Structures are given as structure tokens and as C-alpha cells.
Amino acid sequence: MKTIFAESVPGRGSRFIESDAPTAAQMLPGELLRAKPPRLPECSELDVVRHFTGLSSLNYSVDANFYPLGSCTMKYNPKFTEYVAGLPGFARLHPLLAQLGQGASQTQGALRCLYDAEMLLREITGMEAFTFQPMAGANGEFTGVSLMAAYHRSKGRKRGRMLIPDSAHGTNPASAALAGLEIVNVESRDGMVAPEALAAHMAEYGDDVVGLMMTCPNTLGLMETHLPEIVETLRKTDALLYYDGANMNAVLGKMRVGDAGFDVVHLNLHKTFATPHGGGGPGSGPVGVSARLEPFLPGPRVAVRRDGSFYLNNNLPQSIGSIGPFYGSFAVVVKALAYMLRLGGEGLERVAEYAVLNANYLKKRLEDVLDIPFARLCAHEFVASAPQGLRALDIAKALLDRGFHAPTIYFPLIVKECLMAEPTETESKQTLDAYVEALKETVALGKNNPEALTMAPRRTPVRRLDETAAARRMTLTDDME
Numbered sequence: 423m424k425t426i427f428a429e430s431v432p433g434r435g436s437r438f439i440e441s442d443a444p445t446a447a448q449m450l451p452g453e454l455l456r457a458k459p460p461r462l463p464e465c466s467e468l469d470v471v472r473h474f475t476g477l478s479s480l481n482y483s484v485d486a487n488f489y490p491l492g493s494c495t496m497k498y499n500p501k502f503t504e505y506v507a508g509l510p511g512f513a514r515l516h517p518l519l520a521q522l523g524q525g526a527s528q529t530q531g532a533l534r535c536l537y538d539a540e541m542l543l544r545e546i547t548g549m550e551a552f553t554f555q556p557m558a559g560a561n562g563e564f565t566g567v568s569l570m571a572a573y574h575r576s577k578g579r580k581r582g583r584m585l586i587p588d589s590a591h592g593t594n595p596a597s598a599a600l601a602g603l604e605i606v607n608v609e610s611r612d613g614m615v616a617p618e619a620l621a622a623h624m625a626e627y628g629d630d631v632v633g634l635m636m637t638c639p640n641t642l643g644l645m646e647t648h649l650p651e652i653v654e655t656l657r658k659t660d661a662l663l664y665y666d667g668a669n670m671n672a673v674l675g676k677m678r679v680g681d682a683g684f685d686v687v688h689l690n691l692h693k694t695f696a697t698p699h700g701g702g703g704p705g706s707g708p709v710g711v712s713a714r715l716e717p718f719l720p721g722p723r724v725a726v727r728r729d730g731s732f733y734l735n736n737n738l739p740q741s742i743g744s745i746g747p748f749y750g751s752f753a754v755v756v757k758a759l760a761y762m763l764r765l766g767g768e769g770l771e772r773v774a775e776y777a778v779l780n781a782n783y784l785k786k787r788l789e790d791v792l793d794i795p796f797a798r799l800c801a802h803e804f805v806a807s808a809p810q811g812l813r814a815l816d817i818a819k820a821l822l823d824r825g826f827h828a829p830t831i832y833f834p835l836i837v838k839e840c841l842m843a844e845p846t847e848t849e850s851k852q853t854l855d856a857y858v859e860a861l862k863e864t865v866a867l868g869k870n871n872p873e874a875l876t877m878a879p880r881r882t883p884v885r886r887l888d889e890t891a892a893a894r895r896m897t898l899t900d901d902m903e
């Protein structure tokens with residue numbers, strides 16, 4: 423597709439009428455003026471509409487078709503939440519109004535939304551308090567890890583290591599490293615955190631361990647079976663437990679993280695709670711904590727006065743400080759609140775049931791198509807390996823020609839030629855069946871004619887890219903001159 427500059431025709435489109443108002447050159451200091459006039463495309467309104475409508479249809483999206491990207495929870499997000507978040511009372515509200523304590527009456531509703539959303543997330547997770555400040559999952563992890571470190575500091579301890587299982591999400595070690603901690607890798611066995619491996623690391627590093635960061639269900643799509651032992655082992659040295667709850671789809675209404683003994687959890691509202699993941703945001707990675715970590719939460723926090731009115735509390739002497747601007751992605755929180763209220767407790771539980779059912783149905787149906795390394799029941803997603811002789815990359819590319827988004831590939835690293843699929847609860851059996859047929863066709867084609875698979879995709883706007891060059895020698899601009 424051409425860029426809008428390539429569609430430009432000199433003289434086409436709107437022209438500015440001569441104005442008798444002072445020009446910028448007369449009004450502004452010389453150093454602020456541009457040297458050359460801006461290069462703008464000259465297009466008619468119709469050219470512009472067609473250009474951008476065409477561009478939008480090049481994007482693959484959940485609104486267009488199935489998107490089983492593992493670890494990303496690309497489910498369908500109901501449109502009514504967009505409507506709610508776009509109501510003028512929310513969309514036109516300036517965040518400084520609440521910050522400055524002015525406009526108290528205009529901001530009460532917004533503060534109540536934050537407050538109510540926090541109450542519901544507390545109920546869902548069993549944690550004592552939440553902050554909405556983090557702007558993404560990884561940002562929530564950094565916040566959570568900082569809270570854990572602040573807790574130990576407040577006890578006069580200097581601790582420097584974080585235990586992280588090899589089945590954790592890749593952002594976990596990155597976030598802990600960013601917070602200045604050293605990472606200790608905990609090996610899994612049969613897809614689970616091995617209690618002996620954990621005990622060995624605790625024996626070695628004991629009083630230097632800040633805590634353990636677990637992705638639950640882990641990146642293999644499996645729920646840990648040794649949680650009580652793990653919690654007990656860490657408690658011995660007052661090490662803390664972090665729960666990466668970016669994908670809560672399998673857990674909603676089934677298990678409360680706080681009841682299981684965790685001290686910190688982050689959620690991705692832009693996965694589980696009605697905002698799409700990916701696409702560059704906006705995201706929201708609220709962090710929930712147990713009572714002992716609450717004093718360290720970022721501020722300001724929404725609080726309620728005795729008369730029932732809401733205000734922002736900045737008086738948080740032990741707070742780790744601000745993690746993001748204002749209160750995080752407010753509109754994303756409004757969408758999450760609308761979603762939780764609409765579904766109710768029972769509806770959220772249904773989400774978990776269908777997410778798990780769909781994943782297990784798909785896994786079962788693919789048993790004779792792909793290699794499935796873990797036979798046991800999975801949670802909201804599962805991992806598979808490309809069959810002998812085929813590459814996950816080629817299968818993924820060939821699926822694009824059949825109209826499907828590819829599953830996540832080569833992640834987690836502990837599974838070879840990995841294809842990680844998360845069907846989500848919003849897909850029908852018919853869609854899952856069509857996906858199975860597409861995968862069957864693809865694998866059969868790969869076995870009979872491996873060359874054909876390496877040529878895919880043929881039908882996408884962009885064909886196979888040189889990924890190394892795309893990363894190392896990136897060109898993001900059209901040739902402008």
C-alpha cells in the first residue's frame with residue numbers, strides 16, 4: 423500500500439485562505455520558526471478516508487478473526503465498555519482537577535470508580551489493597567518488586583536476590599533486575615517448580631532472598647501443584663511471594679491469590695479485564711498487596727471520608743513514591759469496572775471455566791497434529807512442539823495464509839520449537855474446529871512439501887521478513903525527500 427505522501431497530488435485538497443491575522447513569523451521569536459515549510463500531503467477528504475480505511479484493514483485483529491496468541495489473552499472485549507469509558511463525564515475530566523483537590527463535585531464519580539474497582543479486585547484476589555498507577559504488566563512487576571524490597575528495608579534488612587522459576591514470564595527477571603536485584607533461576611521439573619530445587623536455593627541464599635516471583639498458571643499453561651510447600655519454605659526466612667497474575671482468565675473466581683499466601687500480585691487489565699493487549703497501549707497493571715506491604719504502595723491513593731465522599735490521600739510516609747503519572751490509565755480502569763459489574767461474580771467464574779474448557783478442548787484435538795509435551799489438564803493455555811522435521815516458525819507463517827493469527831512461538835524457551843496457544847473463553851467451538859483444520863492442513867503440507875511451508879505467507883500485505891535486519895537496521899520512515 424502506498425504512503426499518504428505517495429498519494430499526494432499538488433493542488434488537490436483544501437487550501438488555506440489568505441488571512442489578515444498576524445502570521446507566525448510576526449508573532450514568534452525567530453528561533454522557534456521552522457526553516458522550511460512542513461511537507462504535507464495534498465489529498466482530498468475522500469483520498470484520506472480511503473487511505474486510512476485501507477490501512478486499518480491491513481491490521482489483523484480479534485474483531486477480524488481468531489487470535490490464539492499464548493500469554494496475551496487476545497479475547498474479544500465487549501464494545502459497551504468503550505462506550506462507558508467514552509462518556510463525557512469521564513473522557514473530558516482533567517486529571518489535575520482531582521490532584522489539586524479542586525472541582526470536588528466533578529471528580530467524585532471518577533474517584534468512586536477507582537475506589538469501587540479496587541474493592542472488586544480485592545474481592546477477586548483476596549488482597550488488602552491495590553494501586554492502579556502502573557501502566558503495564560511489567561511496570562506492575564517493577565512496582566511489586568520495589569514494594570518487596572521496601573518491606574525488607576523497613577525491617578532493617580539488606581537483601582539482594584530474587585528467586586524466579588524458569589517457567590516464569592520473561593518480564594519477571596527483567597523487572598527484578600531493573601530493581602537492582604540478582605536473579606536466581608529455579609529449575610522446574612515436569613513443568614512444576616521443584617520443591618527440592620527451591621529448598622536448595624533457600625539453603626544457599628537464605629537471608630539474602632527478597633522473595634519468589636511465580637507466574638501462575640506458569641508459561642507452560644500449568645497450575646503449580648506444590649503451592650502450600652512453596653509458601654511454607656519461603657515463610658521460614660520471611661521471604662515474600664509474588665504472583666504474576668497478568669493472565670487471570672483461568673483463575674477468576676476459582677482461587678484467591680491472597681488466600682493462597684501471596685504477598686503481591688499484578689494483574690493486566692489489558693488482558694483479562696476488557697482492554698486488548700498489544701497494539702501499544704494503553705495498558706494498566708494494577709498491583710495488589712497483603713496488609714504488611716500496604717504502607718509502601720505508590721501514592722496518591724483514593725480514600726473515603728466518614729461522610730462517604732472520596733479524596734486523594736497523599737499522606738503516605740512509607741510509600742515508594744510515584745510509579746507513573748496521576749492514577750494510571752484511568753479509562754482502562756473504567757472499562758474494567760464496567761466489565762466486572764456487568765459479568766458479576768458468577769459471570770467472571772464462567773470466564774475461567776470457558777477459558778479452561780476451550781484450551782483443553784483445543785489441546786485434546788491437536789494431540790495427533792502437534793507434539794504435546796504435558797498431557798495433564800492445562801489452564802487457559804497450553805504449549806506444543808512442532809512435529810519432528812517441522813519448524814514452529816514455518817507453521818506460524820503458514821497459518822497466516824489460512825486467515826488465522828499464529829500462536830506465540832519459541833516461548834517459553836524451555837519447550838523446543840514451541841507453539842503456545844491461548845484460545846480464550848470468547849471463541850466458539852466452530853472457530854476452534856476451523857483452527858484445528860487449518861493446523862492439520864498446514865502440518866500435512868509441511869510433511870509432504872516442506873519447501874511450500876517455508877514460502878509462506880503468500881497472502882499477507884507483508885511477506886516473510888528478514889527479522890535480523892528488521893531489528894538491527896530498522897527503517898521506520900518513508901523516504902521523505
Ligand SMILES: *Cc1c(COP(=O)(O)O)cnc(C)c1O
Nearest residue numbers: 493558559560591593637666668
Ligand atoms: C503479558 C504478561 C506480562 C507483561 O505484561 P505487559 O503489559 O506486556 O508488560 C507479564 N507476565 C505475564 C505472565 C504476561 O502474560
